[in-house]
Amino acid sequence: MELVIGLVTLAGHIALLLWGTRMVQTGIQRAFGPDLRSFLGHALKNRLKAFGAGLFVTAILQSSTATGLMAAAFTAGGLVELTPALAVMLGANVGSTLIVQVLSFNIAAVAPVLILIGVLMFRQISSQRIHDLGRVMIGLGFMIMALHQLLELLERYENSPGFSWLLSGLADATLFNILLAGVLTWAAHSSVAVVLLIMSLATKGMVDPQQAFAMVVGANLGTALNPVLESDVGDDLAGKRLPVGNLLTRLVGVLAVTPFLAEIARLFSDYGIEEARAVADFHTAFNLVLAIVFLPVLGPFARLLERLLPQRIDESDPTRPRYLDPAARETPVVALGAATREALRLVDVLGEMIEGAKVGIAGTDRKALSDLRRKDNVIDSLNAAIKSYLTSIDPEELSLADKKRLNEILLFSTNLEHAGDIVDRGLIPHLNKRLRRGLNFSKEGQKELEDLFDRLLANLQMAGSLLVTQDERTALMLVKEKAEFRRAEFAAMQSHFRRLQQGDMDTSATTSLHLDVIRDLRLINSYLVAAAAQPILNVPGELAEDLSEAGQEQAPADVK
Incomplete structure (x- = not known):
């Protein structure tokens, strides 16, 4: 019974974390969405500018999926080339790690202040932008509060036989940890929330560093699945190029890093990096290394995607929508x-x-x-x-x-x-x-x-x-x-x-x-x-x- 109560309470805190993340994303989109889209469109000139723009926009939006959809809208119909769009996604993946870096510090005391300020701003309906930014502040407060409550809950149950049995069974199952985190991220539509949950588990020692890093890898893979599975482009496979390209870069990263997770975990331990900081740093490093590796070869990679996923617009059926993704x-x-x-x-x-x-x-x-x-x-x-x-x-x-x-x-x-x-x-x-x-x-x-x-x-x-x-x-x-x-x-x-x-x-x-x-x-x-x-x-x-x-x-x- 204690295990059931703990799981229900855990689910409630995770739901609050997801809701806070959602409020931040929607608030930013409402306040600055058109401006960010225009900024991203002007940056799609070369891969380095596109990478920086993707990082910046995602750091604000806190949604690499939203940034990817914007980039996909520009690439649809050949308005911009695929190469800078792929660079945007590499930047977006790095940008999504920045909020995890911020929340890896113990800033629980500012949560009530953020919520208070957010409510006051949210009530200012005379200014739509201030109203939307109030939503962002409330969301950030909810995220920090949820993380703090998660840590308190895990502290109460870290010695529970049920939790110990459940987590110990997963300790040596690296592949299962990757898949579990990937499915959770796909279902939650938020790698930020899942990585923050992993960070909380690692902080309380409920998962060891190697297990935590495997889950982080899975979260990075899971967040790339949503755009591929949910985009409906019919027979025009060209619409899948950008999300499939992003998924392939993540998959290459997963395959490359998984055999070395134990060595990487020992390296972090040798430097005495605390658990929360280790999870956040690994998450950032994983995406940063992928960007460094793939940026120089995006041209050939884009051409490969164009050959594998040719453009097939069904001109014989003009009644079919082409752009309503x-x-x-x-x-x-x-x-x-x-x-x-x-x-x-x-x-x-x-x-x-x-x-x-x-x-x-x-x-x-x-x-x-x-x-x-x-x-x-x-x-x-x-x-x-x-x-x-x-x-x-x-x-x-x-x-x-x-x-x-x-x-x-x-x-x-x-x-x-x-x-x-x-x-x-x-x-x-x-x-x-x-x-x-x-x-x-x-x-x-x-x-x-x-x-x-x-x-x-x-x-x-x-x-x-x-x-x-x-x-x-x-x-x-x-x-x-x-x-x-x-x-x-x-x-x-x-x-x-x-x-x-x-x-x-x-x-x-x-x-x-x-x-x-x-x-x-x-x-x-x-x-x-x-x-x-x-x-x-x-x-x-x-x-x-x-x-x-x-x-x-x-x-x-x-x-x-």
């Missing part, structure tokens, strides 16, 4: 970036539909128009995937800025889906009707429609740019362009009516089709403005004033 949902700044990239695919597909419809003004290929309608299914599928992905992110992990960005992406993808529906259910049927009846627009009418199509395509590209840049000046340009589009529409209609009065036969035969096409183009343009510009200029009074200055009517009711 489920593992990235734990890091909102990465998940939102992935959703943004997926939403930009909607711009490409809608652009292809509009281009095809423009060709259909004078074209004769009815099959080409029918093929365009299938692209609306692509837009519908991608929009549904984006919605499902974004709404599956835990709201508790999102800062106010993250929630705003999430809503902007949802609004963008939804409005582009509506625009695609107009092309599918309006423009294409109208153009098919022209072919069935053997009609042709007048030369002047055809030119007017083509000009409107060109203006619409330019506005679509501007909307896609706005989703990324969030630039207010460009947003105002798009809003004013809506007024210009209305004026161009009015001028085209007036010109059409003049041709009717002059008795133009082509104009007379296609008059309803001509006006229907113009109306559909106007509605599509309204959706583009609603998708990209209105969220940016949605300040009370400001948007209405801009629209008024542009001589602009409000968006259609179904857009609002």
Whole structure:
């Protein structure tokens, strides 16, 4: 019974340690996530800068997994080379050891102070960054408190027959210790928490140095498993290159160091290094030596990974999302970036539909128009995937800025889906009707429609740019362009009516089709403005004033 009570209490303290670690990670991500991602992106120029950036970002985030997801987001689609991304991971692995170094000192007395300061900061909701940093302080306090309680618990039970029997059975099972720590780290999603637990066990002499070092090796291996197992890249094996590369470097380190754990343990003992310090130093040294060994050979290593894991994007199934990595949902700044990239695919597909419809003004290929309608299914599928992905992110992990960005992406993808529906259910049927009846627009009418199509395509590209840049000046340009589009529409209609009065036969035969096409183009343009510009200029009074200055009517009711 005593053993059961001890294990339950131990589990509670470990849970507090994990929760504190989680609070630190999420607090930093909310406060500095976009800034750290931007910093990391600028550092991916060469391997040394990338290594330093990975170390720095992970030392702040306390999550090598989060840093790895950021690096993976940059490498996806070939935006940056694999070599500096691998260097980022080597730096991230070293950076994750620094908090262990700090907590290896006896700083239990500062835990209540950190929690008190954190609560005061957390209550300052007027400043979102101070609020998030308060979360970090509380998390650090919980981590230190949990470690202190772990030591007290282990001190009470270190002479317990049950604990002694359990741990003595593991003492000589090096491979089992490695696997046990690896599984615990994989399940906890935190090598920091597991290494701190190992450090507590070693401090109380419940595991000998060799056993502790074997567990540290296992924790380093386990933390590299999560990105490999949880990333869903389908048939595109290229998305696995970075996590697999990181896992292979760790595996090489494990295989190289395991036969010498006894000698390494004796070396630390000969220098009289205390148990907690020995665990922390070994953890840091293991990752630092791996970085020193692999940094010079990352080029050939990256090429090997590219050969073993070729890029296989299934172009035959364009409805399948390419960038919505489920593992990235734990890091909102990465998940939102992935959703943004997926939403930009909607711009490409809608652009292809509009281009095809423009060709259909004078074209004769009815099959080409029918093929365009299938692209609306692509837009519908991608929009549904984006919605499902974004709404599956835990709201508790999102800062106010993250929630705003999430809503902007949802609004963008939804409005582009509506625009695609107009092309599918309006423009294409109208153009098919022209072919069935053997009609042709007048030369002047055809030119007017083509000009409107060109203006619409330019506005679509501007909307896609706005989703990324969030630039207010460009947003105002798009809003004013809506007024210009209305004026161009009015001028085209007036010109059409003049041709009717002059008795133009082509104009007379296609008059309803001509006006229907113009109306559909106007509605599509309204959706583009609603998708990209209105969220940016949605300040009370400001948007209405801009629209008024542009001589602009409000968006259609179904857009609002």
